[in-house]
Amino acid sequence: MEASNGIEVNGLVREFKNGPRAVDGIDLRVEPGEIYGFLGPNGAGKSTTVHMLTTLLPPTAGSATVAGYDIVSDGAAVRDAIGVALQDAALDLLLTGREHMKLQGGLHGLSSEEIATRGSSLLERVGLSEAADRRVGGYSGGMKRRLDLALALIHSPRILFLDEPTTGLDVQSRAALWDEVSGLARRDGVTVFLTTQYLEEADALADRVGIIDRGKLVAEGTPGALKAQIGRPTLEAVPLDSGQKERLEAVLAGFGDPLPVSNGSAAVRLTDGTEELADVVRRLDSEGIKVADLQLHAPSLDDVFLAKTGRSLEGAGDTEPVEQDTGEHATA
């Protein structure tokens, strides 16, 4: 790949000291200017992948280039080209937002004037102008995330890594962050590598999605293409009388593949698609089964995950094993 703000990963592996592979041979490409959503449950290997691509962790095997630079041999050049907002906002609670800008910009070699100008501009862009001179210890979670994003951009990186940027944020803050990320790619041509465990985030933001499970990439493509692979919609019904659940399940099983649900409803993936809906209703009526709720779901990325792994994405994860940083390991 010749482009100077893309990502190319070949057979990337990260093994823990006692055996388990957090990342088990990943191959992927991110085109310049693309928003790539890296989706998976907790413990899938998303953060470990990000740590490797951002040079914080050496891979055990495999290779990758970020912005055209090898992540192992050209780490410094990679860091110059990327901005990173990791899973923890990792801010100094005693410094103000503006002071963070000063520190980060200064360490990147920007002049005082550049720091002041660009810092103010970025703080305004993320809606933190008024809070810029308050200590970060008084910021809300959403404000910290926005500051984190602004800091990642201070040195005008070509590629932006965002590791679960909206975890723990309220709906409004999340939407605001989505707008900003989307704008970065569309307006400024920044390539965005975004990890998330939220389906709707990947759906809303990503041009292409890679789904990772237990260290392996199990699916990759545009959200639409991935869902089209699954193709079939899901029908979910809640019986009015909970005693009729078994009969409801038996009826629905005649129209497709039963799906596991745990909330007192019954669900099935329809064999012949939405055309069957009328037949389902007629059959339920003839059997005398009344339903309190009947919903038709188009295929989701969770359905994609389920189809590929046999598990639902939501609730599928373990805590991502964190390598104990004893300070004793050496670079690969």
Add this chain to the structure above:
Amino acid sequence: MTRRARYLAVVRTVAWRNLHSVIRAPALLLPMLAFPLFFYMAFAGGLSAVGSLPGFDYYNYDAFQFVFVLLQSAAFGGVFIGFSIGADFDSGFTRRLLLAAHDRSAVIVGFGVAALIRAAFVWAVVFGIALATGMEVGGDGIELAGLIGLAVIVNVAAFLFAAGMMTRLRTLQAAPAMQLPLFMILMTAPIYVPRNLLEGWISSVAQVNPFTAIVEAGRSLMAGDPFHVLLAFAAAAGFAALLSIFAIRGLRKAEAAG
């Protein structure tokens, strides 16, 4: 289960949890053990020449320092448990404890029992090492028991102070607020020399410091020449009683805060 049985069950459980964490991580006991040993070595060893000063009438400088170290460790042992209470507040575990216990004072008593058991372990080790390194014991068994009794009351009083502070401040970050007053009380007693050899401002402060009476009574028991022991016990017990009210009121404040 009777109310008394339930109360004791809570006390036992809380105390067990605290002691269990020390057994699992013995390093937690290190500060409690290391400080008294170190103070004993530093003062008895490093300042032993002070024992030869004119006017120093005590029978043995090692024993002179041992008594102070014993009582100091009793006091700090009570306060260290306060750190556990603070840590539990920070982690939210206190809420779990308060929800589980019918009579919540049992939670405090449980911590107090753990404090005493840990302190007793430390005293045994320090006493053993002091004897092994040549300390002479002037008192008999009853007098030594009296000295231990004094240490127990000091431990309880210090713990109640810490419990009262922690239930009010409800964070480990308040640890200095517990340690500092205690430190000042301990350090303004006659540590290095008897009261008659003190000069300057510290002599005046030591005169009015209640801990002075406790240390002097302890030293007299150690020497086998009890002096104002009952007064010392009464003073220590009186403080403990007042501090128990302080602790209970703190508990009520913690309950009200949720």
Add this chain to the structure above:
Amino acid sequence: MTAQAATPTLRSQAPYLAWRSVIRTIRQPIVIVPPLVFPLFLLAINASGLSAATNIPNFPTDSYLAFALAFPFMQGSIFATNTAGTNVAQDIGSGFFNRLALTPMSGRSLLVGQLTGVLLIGTLQAVAFLAAGLAAGASIQSGVLGALVLFVLSLCIAAAFGAIGLFAGLRTGSAEAVQGLFPLMFILLFLSSATLPRDLIASDWYRTVATINPVSYLIEGLRSLIITGWDFEALALGFGVAIAIFVVAIWGSTVALRNRMVRT
């Protein structure tokens, strides 16, 4: 618009990290006040409580205050260990260290920056202790120049112990582990000639330990300026030990930092 960045150097980076270290120090009274108050309190206790010790034959001065004045400087250095180590350990624990590692920051810049905060506290301490000692009636036998040398030696000691703290913080990444050092450092401080001159320590084992303990030479270097005047041997030993500790601790910190900042 792409920001045009100059190639960062130690000279350009260290000031930013030093500035951060200073700001963090100033904004945390708990980091400034105890290192000032606690040693002064102990000085007051010891100066008064052990004043009778000057009656021991061959005691080098008739003022225990003057004798003990070196002690708070050493105690302050222990706080420097704690502060420096805790700050860097907290950065590691919070992930802020990764933030710094993702910039072109060099390891040396980080170490220089972190030590700046330590030196700020060390300066405040030196001024406070000297002022308190003089106000309480102690006099500096080596005069005004000696007071300046005392100041410089105390900063060297603060830097040395700050470097120990940095090593501990970088090696363990744990603020609790760093704070666990505090009692050990305290023990090291007391098992020295802090409370009595080495030749007047009656206990043989204690005198031996105090002779081996490098802290004794740091204290004796400081003390010589206060109660003796110009004792070049004591000064040479004091400065020598401080510099040696600093060099070893900084080397250890550099290695620990290299291992900690695993970036490729």
